[in-house]
Amino acid sequence: MSARDGTNGTGANGQVEMDSDHFSPYRPDGKLYGFVCVVTGATHPVGMAITLELAACDVASSEDYTSLAAEINKAHPNTKVIGYPYKFANEEDTLTLIDDVLNAWGRLDVWVASSGLLGPPSLEETSPDDLQKCFEANSMAPFFALKYAPPAMAKTTSKGNYPNAAPKGQKYGSIVVVSSVASTYGGCWGPCFTMSSHAALGVVRAGVATLKGTGVRINCISPGQIDVGVDLQGFDMRGLSSQLPPASLQSEKAQREHIGLERAGLPQEVGRVAGFLASGFSSYITGANLVVDGGASVMNPLTVPI
Template sequence: MGRLDGRVVLVTGAARGQGEQEARLFAAEGARVVLADVLDEAGRAVAEELGGKSARYVHLDVGDEAGWPAAVAVAKDAFGRLDGLVNNAGILRFNALEHTPLAEYEEVVRVNQTGTFLGMRAVAPELAAAGGGTIVNTCSYTALAGMASLTSYAASKAAVLGMTRVAALELAGRGIRVNAMCPGGIDTPMINPAPLDPGAGRAAVDELFRAHVPLGRAGRPEEVARLALFLTSDDSSYVTGQPFVVDGGWLAGLSLF
């Protein structure tokens, strides 16, 4: 018996990184998964590997309002219902506050913040019709603690945390639980070493985590996926409206010894 037997879950940003690992783990735990992304070739490849009985792929730009009804329709047409959503899709841009162009700020907000809003709004009626369900929003360490050069990203993720709490209050009566994951540095394609040290590349990223994270390393996508599984499964049946930090101890503080 899998922990998600019989459930249908839509995962955004599922072509790679955290979203891919979430889709793979959910399918292994018995769910039927709809993988949504703008990286069509990679997304289709993951869905095909998981198999037609377990997965479908749909092109979805999460910040485009018109795309969401089609994504929900894919889930219902293929599997008859929708029980859960993982709002994983996101983008990261490094820039100092005074050097951040408005267009860049708005791009990050469109994907990270507006995309999450549109996703919750689109799936809520379907989850209620299925008798209840779960929404897991991917927030960030930076929603809880500042980080230089991440004004747009931190702002968008702080908004996601606020929306998570409000949605949890509004949707609880319809049997829908809404929670947020707050990852620290996770080893995915989103981590770009260039702003840290263009010459050092990956070595600069590894040194950053050794210096600042108590566990001494970046997180792995599958470690975030296991948290998403917990929040989507009945193991978290009395949990809603909460942020869950998965950061190797980064937020706990600075170790001097």
């Protein structure tokens, strides 16, 4: 949870003033500031990279969330990162988290749903319980964000008494769902992953109409092969502890042949896209599915599956 503050103004016709002092959360140096953000799945490599991006930090990643938060808070005292363990696919826990955010900061601006599970790699290994777990992690969590975050994002507030505080005079917000290229393609891993990733994109597409008039945008990021630091050695083939397939499942030769940029992506490259969607720079983008796969699905759509 990254707490900073910012706002945007409106003109006489109610349109957003793009040159307002607080509209864009990016300073001239390109760093994000000003918003109160929630990032789920922050202990995953991709979620961790997103947290670093939203915190505007250049800090080495860490597997220990407590250490990561301590490093960010020490390096950037105007940024407050708070660990908040909760069941991301639980309705009551989601509502409690939102209440705590509003009680502490008076506002909510960004919600990034980056939790995710692979599920088993084959139909034979897939049980109904596996399918349920994947739908909870990959699509139920974004659904709760869509349902409950926008009313909190509509809250306006006067300037707070914490560092970087500024008033929020207009309702607005950004919901970012981190899914996978499995949101539009089949066979990227197992059936659980494909079905629940399609459902995650469905949440985004359904959200555009339901969010009309709220000032809240919702978008999807669909990563392809991302090197999350996991290889096949000792890898749990059931996939229940990982978010994305290991990049090592495709050899370097296969990556050169099948990916336009000839390599797997990095978690930081997904984080930068999330920072863009969280910011005012993407103010006219909603309902989009930004595919971050180095061009693989465009160049060789039939070879994307592993």
